[in-house]
Amino acid sequence: MALEDFEAMQERCSNCLGCKWTPFDKIKSQRFGENCPSVCYYNFNTYSARGRFQLGLAIAKKEVEYTETVTEAVHECLACGLCDVSCKITRFNLEPLEHNLELKADAVKKGKTLPAQKPVLEALAKEKTMLVGKTKASRTKWADGLGLKDLSKEKGDVLFFPGCKFSYDEKLQKTAQSAVRILKKSGVDLGYMGSQDMCCAGRTLQMGFTEDFAKNAEANIALFKKAGVKTIVTPCSDCYHAFKRQYAKLGLEVEVLHTVEYLDRLIGQGKIKFTKSVPMNVTYHDPCHLGRLGEQYVPWNGTEKKILNQVHTWTPKRPRYNGAHGIYDAPRNVIKSIPGVNLTEMERIREYSWCCGAGGGCSDTSPEFSDWTASERITEANSTGAEAMVTACPWCESNFRKAVDENGKGINVLDIVELVEKAL
Ligand code: SF4
Ligand code: SF4
Numbered sequence: 458m459a460l461e462d463f464e465a466m467q468e469r470c471s472n473c474l475g476c477k478w479t480p481f482d483k484i485k486s487q488r489f490g491e492n493c494p495s496v497c498y499y500n501f502n503t504y505s506a507r508g509r510f511q512l513g514l515a516i517a518k519k520e521v522e523y524t525e526t527v528t529e530a531v532h533e534c535l536a537c538g539l540c541d542v543s544c545k546i547t548r549f550n551l552e553p554l555e556h557n558l559e560l561k562a563d564a565v566k567k568g569k570t571l572p573a574q575k576p577v578l579e580a581l582a583k584e585k586t587m588l589v590g591k592t593k594a595s596r597t598k599w600a601d602g603l604g605l606k607d608l609s610k611e612k613g614d615v616l617f618f619p620g621c622k623f624s625y626d627e628k629l630q631k632t633a634q635s636a637v638r639i640l641k642k643s644g645v646d647l648g649y650m651g652s653q654d655m656c657c658a659g660r661t662l663q664m665g666f667t668e669d670f671a672k673n674a675e676a677n678i679a680l681f682k683k684a685g686v687k688t689i690v691t692p693c694s695d696c697y698h699a700f701k702r703q704y705a706k707l708g709l710e711v712e713v714l715h716t717v718e719y720l721d722r723l724i725g726q727g728k729i730k731f732t733k734s735v736p737m738n739v740t741y742h743d744p745c746h747l748g749r750l751g752e753q754y755v756p757w758n759g760t761e762k763k764i765l766n767q768v769h770t771w772t773p774k775r776p777r778y779n780g781a782h783g784i785y786d787a788p789r790n791v792i793k794s795i796p797g798v799n800l801t802e803m804e805r806i807r808e809y810s811w812c813c814g815a816g817g818g819c820s821d822t823s824p825e826f827s828d829w830t831a832s833e834r835i836t837e838a839n840s841t842g843a844e845a846m847v848t849a850c851p852w853c854e855s856n857f858r859k860a861v862d863e864n865g866k867g868i869n870v871l872d873i874v875e876l877v878e879k880a881l
Contacts, residue, residue, distance in 0.1 A: 460517045460563040463556050467514035469548075476506035476540035476553060479809045489804040489837050492539040494812055494830040503530050506540035506553035513560045523569040531564045532571050533823050535830065536663035537745040537812035538780070545779040550769045561665025561817075573822045578661070578669060585655035585673075586621045589821075597654055599623065599630040603637050606648030608684035613648035616686045618700075620693030621656050622851035628858075629851045632872045636692050636716045639877065643728040645719070647690070653680050659699025659746075664818035671707070674699070678709050692716040692874065694850035695816075698746035705754035715747055717849050717873055721787040724794050731880040734797035739876070740843035741792060741800060742834065742857070743810035744850035749780030780808030788849050791873055795880045801841040803834075811837065813853035820856060831860035838868055845869035847876055 477493050484490040491497050496505035503512055512530070515521035523531075534557045541554035564570070576589045584593045599619065606613045617640070623633035640647055658673035681689070689711055691697050701713040714722075723729045743749075755776040762770050785807045792800050805811045814820065814830030835857060838846040846868055848854055857870045 458559060460513055460559055463513060463559060464517060466551055466556060467510045467517070469550055470507055470510040472507055473547070474505070474507055475547060476544045478543060479805060480543055480546045483809055485804040489811075489840075492543055492805070492809065492811070494537070494814065494833070495534050495826075498826050498829050499530075499533065504533065506544060506557065509534065509557050509560055510553070513556060513563075516560070516563065523564055523567060528564055528569040529571065531560050531569070532574075532664070532817075533819060533826060534561070534817055535812045535814065535819050536817035538750050539745070539809070539812065541778075542749050542780040542808045545777070549777075558662065558665065562667050565665040565667070571822045574664060574818060577818065577821055578666060581656055581658065581661065581669060581673065586625065587656055587658070587660050588621050588625050591621070591625045593655070596624050597649070597651060599633055600637075600649055603634060604641070605637060606646070607651035608648040608686065609651035609653040609680070612685040613646065614685065614687045615645055615647050616681065616684065616689045617647045617649050618657070618689050618691040618693075618696055619649070620691060620696040620851065622855065623692060624654070626851065626855060629854065629872075632851070632874050633692055635878045636874045639729065639874070639881070640690065640716075640719060640723075643723045648684070650680060650684070657696040657699040659695050659703060660818060662699070662703055663816055670703070674704050674707055678704060678707060681709065681711065686711055688712040688714060690714050690716060690719050692849070692851070692872070694744035694747035694751070695852055698750050701751065702754045715751070715784060715787070715849060717788045717791055718784060720873070720877060721790045724791060729877070729881075731794070731796055733880050735795055735876065735879045736797040737845060737876075738799045738801060738843050739792065739845045739847045739871075740803050740838050740841045741788060741806075742803070742813065742838070742846055742848040742853060743783075743785060743788075743807055744848060744853050745810065745812050745816060747849055748783040748785055748810055749808040751783045752778050752780070753782070783808060788873055791877065792847060795876055797880075798876065801843050803837045803841055805837065813848075813850070813856045815852040815856040820852075827856065828860055828863060831856045832864050832866065835860050835864070835866045835868060839866060843868065845871050847871050847873055849873050
């Protein structure tokens with residue numbers, strides 16, 4: 458769809474501003490009641506989903522041009538989808554997140570990008586990673602000595618896909634290594650893509666670079682098909698969303714599991730047994746792309762009709778992505794199954810979880826906004842009295858750790874896999 462195709466939707470937005478707040482029946486306090494980090498930080502309506510609908514309409518009608526300020530406003534959306542969930546509580550005919558992303562894509566098509574995006578896209582084209590300064594040659598060092606099957610050379614059913622952050626970040630690599638050891642020890646015959654491993658490119662879509670996404674996704678799909686992959690396991694929530702929602706639209710037909718889902722399954726089957734107690738009070742952060750954006754893509758080729766000049770209907774029934782079927786229970790099941798661990802929830806959880814600030818390319822383009830968003834979540838985590846915040850995404854983990862280091866708001870940040878390993 459082009460931006461012009463969103464006109465009916467842009468005009469349907471009723472300016473209720475529900476997209477700025479956690480739905481009222483879920484709010485537990487005014488302090489943690491807001492939801493869209495972009496409009497909270499910039500304090501100007503254009504940064505909200507409502508404002509983006511108005512801006513998109515004005516751009517499509519050529520009433521507004523992409524000035525420097527407009528271009529920044531368009532790109533400074535974390536693509537976290539919280540506005541989308543809140544809007545859909547009452548609205549059945551709006552797709553705020555899809556529109557936010559189309560607005561970014563329109564800007565990119567017209568050459569209206571931000572300076573910090575260029576090196577990221579260049580790194581992807583040249584080194585097949587969106588982490589600037591990293592090389593393709595050093596991508597698979599994290600896997601040395603783990604005994605993974607090389608699926609660039611032989612066939613295999615289960616692919617472990619670490620994603621860029623776990624492949625290169627030396628502080629995080631041990632989590633990917635632990636995940637592989639635990640899964641292998643539980644009898645899973647795991648492989649990796651060896652010298653052909655590359656970025657999932659999901660982040661390009663969050664930034665509006667749709668052509669770069671399609672090119673890289675198609676290349677990955679061809680590799681997975683050639684290797685005979687039937688299941689992809691990833692410890693990265695961004696990769697998870699890319700495969701389960703975006704690659705599925707391009708024809709990838711495999712089972713996609715986040716590591717936490719596999720761990721939950723193995724614990725349930727008695728294949729992982731804990732031998733130690735981990736006396737720790739923790740809270741859990743739902744990553745956006747595992748939680749509300751972790752729903753399975755369902756193909757739909759129906760038509761929309763307006764009846765009685767008021768009501769919109771879809772024939773056949775249209776899939777509704779509102780976060781209701783995201784992955785929330787598997788991580789909580791794993792945490793609660795670890796002896797000694799006590800889970801205390803934050804106020805904004807599950808589909809209403811506040812973003813870590815790393816999404817949409819904003820950690821590259823607007824680091825202050827990104828850090829502020831992470832700091833807000835750390836404050837919320839601290840309010841629970843937990844000594845550690847546990848999550849299931851390397852982007853969340855590194856953004857939170859950075860915020861803790863910079864702001865001195867002492868809380869430990871851990872991946873669930875690290876917690877599991879402590880109890881084995
Ligand atoms: S985007 Fe949805 S929630 Fe926000 S103002 Fe429009 S109708 Fe209301
Ligand atoms: S996707 Fe997230 S940051 Fe962007 S407008 Fe919606 S709530 Fe705000």
